[in-house]
Amino acid sequence: MTHGQSSSAKAAVIDGKAVAAEITAKVAVETGRLIEAGGLAPGLAVVLVGDDAASQVYVGAKGRKASELGFHSVQHTLPLSTSEAEVLAIVEQLNRDPAIHGILVQLPLPRHIDTSKVIEAIDPAKDVDGFHPINVGRLAIGERDRALVSCTPAGCLLLVKRVLGDDLAGKDALVIGRSNIVGKPMAQLLLQESCTVTVAHSRSRDLPELARKADIIVAAVGRPEMVRGDWVKPGAVIIDVGMNRIPAPERGEGKTRLVGDVAYDEAAAVASAITPVPGGVGPMTIAMLMANTLTAACRAAGKPEPKF
Ligand SMILES: NC(=O)C1=CN([C@@H]2O[C@H](COP(=O)(O)OP(=O)(O)OC[C@H]3O[C@@H](n4cnc5c(N)ncnc54)[C@H](OP(=O)(O)O)[C@@H]3O)[C@@H](O)[C@H]2O)C=CC1
Numbered sequence: 672m673t674h675g676q677s678s679s680a681k682a683a684v685i686d687g688k689a690v691a692a693e694i695t696a697k698v699a700v701e702t703g704r705l706i707e708a709g710g711l712a713p714g715l716a717v718v719l720v721g722d723d724a725a726s727q728v729y730v731g732a733k734g735r736k737a738s739e740l741g742f743h744s745v746q747h748t749l750p751l752s753t754s755e756a757e758v759l760a761i762v763e764q765l766n767r768d769p770a771i772h773g774i775l776v777q778l779p780l781p782r783h784i785d786t787s788k789v790i791e792a793i794d795p796a797k798d799v800d801g802f803h804p805i806n807v808g809r810l811a812i813g814e815r816d817r818a819l820v821s822c823t824p825a826g827c828l829l830l831v832k833r834v835l836g837d838d839l840a841g842k843d844a845l846v847i848g849r850s851n852i853v854g855k856p857m858a859q860l861l862l863q864e865s866c867t868v869t870v871a872h873s874r875s876r877d878l879p880e881l882a883r884k885a886d887i888i889v890a891a892v893g894r895p896e897m898v899r900g901d902w903v904k905p906g907a908v909i910i911d912v913g914m915n916r917i918p919a920p921e922r923g924e925g926k927t928r929l930v931g932d933v934a935y936d937e938a939a940a941v942a943s944a945i946t947p948v949p950g951g952v953g954p955m956t957i958a959m960l961m962a963n964t965l966t967a968a969c970r971a972a973g974k975p976e977p978k979f
């Protein structure tokens with residue numbers, strides 16, 4: 672048994688790290704194909720404002736993965752004091768740079784910078800986060816093929832399909848959380864797959880009861896172990912997006928550990944399949960970022976794009 676779950680766990684563990692490795696292997700092959708066909712190596716620019724330690728770790732991981740895949744990879748690390756105008760100027764410079772196909776501005780931005788303004792300054796064709804209103808809109812009107820889709824929900828959908836197959840029509844899906852980066856695009860993707868989608872949030876009534884009806888639960892809340900075992904319908908598929916660092920005194924003074932939004936052991940005793948934290952959704956987010964960057968590079972070169 673992996674990840675040290677209790678022996679009562681019946682659910683299959685959805686190995687996001689392994690699926691992410693398959694995706695990135697495919698990205699590497701298709702990158703070679705694009706270059707052979709005369710296209711440029713996919714170029715990814717990551718912009719980080721401020722010195723948040725967690726953000727630095729993620730940004731570093733993204734840059735390493737991009738280089739590993741033979742992408743052109745650049746990083747702009749700017750001090751916390753950077754003005755909105757300076758960030759916008761960098762975005763505009765990257766928009767014009769033909770070697771750059773993907774621009775990711777790490778969120779959250781410092782409070783003195785208007786996040787919407789920065790996102791809307793990114794060329795939608797280079798918006799590999801899928802946060803620009805044009806991409807959000809294309810997803811919402813069912814033109815996923817012309818959009819770039821938010822990485823975390825796109826990765827969650829692939830994990831669900833690994834378990835349930837490609838046809839999700841008629842499944843009852845519950846998305847807990849309605850953020851623009853996870854909850855809402857997740858709901859749109861599942862709706863596009865003909866699921867019956869419920870979106871819950873902090874004002875929802877009787878969340879446990881909503882959860883008990885769901886064949887698929889995607890938890891994207893940011894509350895450690897909120898989803899309990901007795902909220903889960905037997906056989907449900909659970910995708911845990913949450914990343915919460917909590918105190919772990921059992922590991923020693925001042926130590927912490929990472930947990931999701933789902934009480935893993937309890938839920939795994941009831942569900943048919945569940946993602947662990949870490950090793951579930953997180954690695955898929957980075958893999959889908961690489962896939963989106965390749966997609967953007969293929970479109971820029973006028974070459975066919977691989978399906979993920
Ligand atoms: N693994 C990965 O790749 C990623 C992981 N994450 C993680 O996923 C989690 C969610 O991220 P994100 O969407 O950005 O978070 P946000 O804080 O933007 O959104 C949280 C959502 O949860 C809802 N919520 C809060 N409390 C409750 C409650 N008690 N019951 C029901 N709903 C509730 C909020 O409702 P309301 O709208 O009413 O306030 C909100 O819609 C975080 O732990 C984050 O770290 C995020 C991105 C990527």
Ligand SMILES: Nc1nc(=O)c2c([nH]1)NC[C@@H]1CN(c3ccc(C(=O)N[C@@H](CCC(=O)O)C(=O)O)cc3)C=[N+]21
Pocket residue numbers: 729775776777778779800822823914929948949950951952953954956957
């Ligand atoms: N513009 C923008 N785009 C993002 O996609 C974006 C962002 N801003 N801001 C922050 C969130 C968070 N996020 C994660 C990516 C990878 C892991 C990941 O790889 N996690 C590992 C382990 C992490 C650990 O051990 O600390 C795992 O779950 O196994 C987690 C979280 C992307 N985000």
